[in-house]
Amino acid sequence: MRYNALKILKEGLIGNRGWRPAWRTPDPRPEYDVVIIGGGGHGLSTAYYLAKEHGLTNVAVLEKGRLGLGNVGRNTTIVRANYFLPGNSEFYSMSLKLWEGLSADLNYNVMHSQRGLINLFHSDGQRDAFARRGNAMINQGDDAVLLDREGVREMLPYLDFEQGRFPIFGGLYHPRGGSARHDAVAWGYARGADSRGVDLVQNCEVTGIDVEGGRVTGVQTTRGAIRAKKVAIVTAGRSGQVAALAGLRLPIESHVLQAFVTEGLKPVIDHVISFGMGHFYISQSDKGGLVFGGDLDFYPSYAQRGNLPMVEHVMEAGMTLMPMIGKAKVLRSWGGIMDMTPDGSPIIDKAPIDGLYLDCGWCYGGFKAVPGSGFALAHLIAQDRPHADAAGFRLDRFRTGVGLMDEEGTGAQHNLH
Amino acid sequence: MRVACPLCGDRDSREFTPVGGAELVARPAPEAGAEAWDDYLHNRVNACGPSQELWYHGAGCASWLVVERDTASHEVLGVTLAREVAR
Incomplete structure (x- = not known):
C-alpha cells in the first residue's frame, strides 16, 4: 500500500477503515x-x-x-556528516545523501529536518582545529561555514557568550546537519x-x-x-x-550513554547545538521537548540506565551554556547501550x-x-x-x-x- | 553506585576510574607475540551480568582494585586490592 x-x-472520509498493518x-x-x-x-x-x-x-x-x-x-x-578523517568522511557523507532522499525512497515520512548543526569553540586553538575540520568537510563535498562570535550570536542569541570558563569564540556551522524522527x-x-x-x-x-x-x-x-x-x-x-x-x-566494550528530554515547550531552539567542551548537545523535537545528552558514564553497562553523577554533569553543562534551560523541567531520562571500540x-x-x-x-x-x-x-x-x-x-x-x-x-x- | 574500597571504606563512585575488564591484570610477557598483545589491548569479554573489572581509586588512596560488579544492574558485589588478585 x-x-x-x-x-x-x-x-479520513471513510473512518480510517482501509489501513493495513x-x-x-x-x-x-x-x-x-x-x-x-x-x-x-x-x-x-x-x-x-x-x-x-x-x-x-x-x-x-x-x-x-x-x-x-x-x-x-x-x-x-x-543526523550529520561533519567527520574529519578519511574513512569516516566519505562514509558519513554517503549516509547523509541517503538521508536526503530517504522519505521519498521509503514512501514513509522520516521527518528528516536539516535545521543545521553548530559545533561551538572556545579558544583560538579550537578555532584552528574547527577551521581544519570544516575544510575537510568541504573537501569531502559536504558543507561547512566557520562562524565568528557575532555569527553564532545571530543564530543562537540565548547562549551565555561571556561565561568565564568557556567563552564562546564562534562555531562551525554544518547547514545540512539536523535531526529525524x-x-x-x-x-x-x-x-x-x-x-x-x-x-x-x-x-x-x-x-x-x-x-x-x-x-x-x-x-x-x-x-x-x-x-x-x-x-x-x-x-x-x-x-x-x-x-x-x-x-x-x-x-568492544558496552557502555551506557544517557539522554534527557524536557516537557514540551514552544519553539525556542531552532538548530542542533554541540557544546563539546561541556560534553553537552541539544536540539528541540518537533513535539517541543528539548532533547539533550552528554558523555558516557564510563563504566561497562548493559542496564539501559545510568547514574546520577553524569546526570548532574549534563545539567551543569546545560546551565553553563544556556542559563535559560533552568526554566525547563526534565520529563524523562534513559540510557542506551553503546558498543564502544578502541x-x-x-x-x-x-x-x-x-x-x-x-x-x-x-x-x-x-x-x-x-x-x-x-x-x-x-x-x-x-x-x-x-x-x-x-x-x-x-x-x-x-x-x-x-x-x-x-x-x-x-x-x-x-x-x- | 558506591564502591567499598578495602583501604578507605564505602565511597562515591566518582572517586574511581573504571579501566576495563580484570583480565587486564594478567599482562602478557613482552615477547608473547602480536596476537596475545592484540587480545590483551583490544578484545574484551564484555560480560553482561557479574563481571570482574579493574578500577583505580584516583581521588582516594590511589590503589588499583578489582571490582566485581553486575553490569546488568550496577550492583557492586565485592572489591579486592588488585595486588592480591595478581598474586
Whole structure:
C-alpha cells in the first residue's frame, strides 16, 4: 500500500477503515540465504538494501523483542556528516545523501529536518582545529561555514557568550546537519524490507550460531533452528554477547550513554547545538521537548540506565551554556547501550568465520549511520567485498595499527572515547 | 553506585576510574607475540551480568582494585586490592 495525501484524505472520509498493518508477522522458515541478527535501524536498513539494491529477498531479520525498541528508539536523533578523517568522511557523507532522499525512497515520512548543526569553540586553538575540520568537510563535498562570535550570536542569541570558563569564540556551522524522527526510520525500513519479501521475525532470540568447518551454516533461536548461507550480526550494544555465540571476542566494550528530554515547550531552539567542551548537545523535537545528552558514564553497562553523577554533569553543562534551560523541567531520562571500540569508529567487515559478517562498534554515533551502514553492509554481504565508502571500517585495524580512525586524537584505547 | 574500597571504606563512585575488564591484570610477557598483545589491548569479554573489572581509586588512596560488579544492574558485589588478585 503506497501512502499519499489523497489516501489520507480518503481514509479520513471513510473512518480510517482501509489501513493495513505496515508489515507482516511471519513465522521463521527453516532456511534463508541471509539471516540478519538484530531488528534495529541498522539491521532493518541492511535488509531493505539487500532486497532493493542486490535483489536478495530470501532474507530474514531476527529480533529478540519487537522491531526498533533498542538503540534506534533511544538515541537523540542527530543526523550529520561533519567527520574529519578519511574513512569516516566519505562514509558519513554517503549516509547523509541517503538521508536526503530517504522519505521519498521509503514512501514513509522520516521527518528528516536539516535545521543545521553548530559545533561551538572556545579558544583560538579550537578555532584552528574547527577551521581544519570544516575544510575537510568541504573537501569531502559536504558543507561547512566557520562562524565568528557575532555569527553564532545571530543564530543562537540565548547562549551565555561571556561565561568565564568557556567563552564562546564562534562555531562551525554544518547547514545540512539536523535531526529525524527515529521511530519512523525503523518503521519505514521495516515496511520497505517487508514489502520486498524480507521476513521480519520478532520475539525470536538467537541462542547459538552454527559453524561447521570454519563456515557458518545457520543459527539456533528461541523459535527453532534456521539454516542460512550468510549470517550478519547487527546487534549494537549486544554485539559482544552475540559474537561470543560464534566463539569470537570483539574489540568492544558496552557502555551506557544517557539522554534527557524536557516537557514540551514552544519553539525556542531552532538548530542542533554541540557544546563539546561541556560534553553537552541539544536540539528541540518537533513535539517541543528539548532533547539533550552528554558523555558516557564510563563504566561497562548493559542496564539501559545510568547514574546520577553524569546526570548532574549534563545539567551543569546545560546551565553553563544556556542559563535559560533552568526554566525547563526534565520529563524523562534513559540510557542506551553503546558498543564502544578502541578508536571510536565502527566495524563493517567479514568475521574470521566464512559467511559471518559484523556490523558493530557504532559507539554513540549509530543513528546518523543507519542508511549508510545498511547500504554498505548489504553490499558486503551480497558481493563479498566492502563498499568503497566503508572500506576503512576493518576489524583488523586494531591488531595491525593500520587505518585506525581516532577522530578525537586521544589514542586507540578503550575508555578514551 | 558506591564502591567499598578495602583501604578507605564505602565511597562515591566518582572517586574511581573504571579501566576495563580484570583480565587486564594478567599482562602478557613482552615477547608473547602480536596476537596475545592484540587480545590483551583490544578484545574484551564484555560480560553482561557479574563481571570482574579493574578500577583505580584516583581521588582516594590511589590503589588499583578489582571490582566485581553486575553490569546488568550496577550492583557492586565485592572489591579486592588488585595486588592480591595478581598474586
